[in-house]
Amino acid sequence: MSLVSATILLILVMDPLGNVPLFLSILKHMDPKKRTRVIAREGFIAFIVLVAFLFFGPYILYALQISETAINIAGGIILFMITIRMIFPKSRDDNEDHQITDPFIVPLAVPLIAGPSALAMVLIFSTQSPDKLFSWLLAILIASTVTTIILIFSGVLRKILGQKGILAMERLMGMILVTMAVQMLLNGISHYVATLQT
Numbered sequence: 001m002s003l004v005s006a007t008i009l010l011i012l013v014m015d016p017l018g019n020v021p022l023f024l025s026i027l028k029h030m031d032p033k034k035r036t037r038v039i040a041r042e043g044f045i046a047f048i049v050l051v052a053f054l055f056f057g058p059y060i061l062y063a064l065q066i067s068e069t070a071i072n073i074a075g076g077i078i079l080f081m082i083t084i085r086m087i088f089p090k091s092r093d094d095n096e097d098h099q100i101t102d103p104f105i106v107p108l109a110v111p112l113i114a115g116p117s118a119l120a121m122v123l124i125f126s127t128q129s130p131d132k133l134f135s136w137l138l139a140i141l142i143a144s145t146v147t148t149i150i151l152i153f154s155g156v157l158r159k160i161l162g163q164k165g166i167l168a169m170e171r172l173m174g175m176i177l178v179t180m181a182v183q184m185l186l187n188g189i190s191h192y193v194a195t196l197q198t
Contacts, residue, residue, distance in 0.1 A: 003135045006125060010143035012177050013079065013117040016150035018086060018170040021163070022112060023154050026103060036152050038102065043148030045105055046113035050122050050140045057123040058130065068127045069192045075120040076185030083181055086174030089167070113147060124184075 001009075027035045061071065125136040150157065158166065 001125070001129070003139055006121075006136060006139040007142045009121060009180065010118060010139055011146055012173050012180075013121055014113055014115070014143060014147045015086065015170065015173065016113075016147040017157070017166050017173070018089075019112050019151060020154040020157055020166055023108065023151050024158065026108065030102075032155075039108070039151050039154075040148060042103070042105070042108035043113060043144055043151065045109035046147075047140060047144040049110055049114045050118060050144065051137065053119050053122045054126050054133065054136055054140065057119075058126050061123065061127065069188050069195070071120070071124055071127055072184055072188030072191065075117075075124050076181050076183075076188055078120050079117050079177060079181035079184060083174045083177040086177065087171050089170070113144075113151075 023039065027038060030038065122136070122140065125139075126133065129136075161169065
């Protein structure tokens with residue numbers, strides 16, 4: 001996988017457009033300037049979490065004796081479930097009164113930005129191509145920066161695209177991710193079958 005494809009994949013699984021309504025709802029009582037600082041802070045924390053998984057994830061997998069094949073299959077399943085939710089989302093009540101005055105780490109950084117699918121992708125990157133850690137680090141940096149910028153301008157995006165426009169974009173990204181999830185799952189299964197035949 002190239003740097004560009006890894007970056008695009010991470011941006012898609014972070015789903016910044018899909019998180020726009022949730023961020024606006026959670027931070028709706030916050031001053032705009034403070035909201036910008038909070039989103040930037042949470043984006044940075046999410047970046048740190050992803051980088052930690054990039055460098056230490058393989059050691060955790062080794063300690064737990066989890067194979068690369070299992071990670072591929074699990075990552076494909078998780079990604080597929082996430083994309084199904086993107087294409088067929090549950091109703092989100094943006095008017096729900098969240099009592100979080102200044103969220104720290106949870107739920108904005110984790111799991112809304114650095115969610116299970118993003119963490120699974122980072123683990124797959126680090127286990128499949130450990131010699132390209134610098135490329136994966138750069139992909140995480142770019143994807144985190146793009147996601148954070150989109151979320152900082154979430155209010156503007158909502159005004160421009162509207163609720164239906166955001167939903168349409170999220171479903172379009174979901175359709176792209178479905179094919180990637182199926183391919184990942186097939187790669188994992190084919191690799192597992194190959195090991196049985198040897």
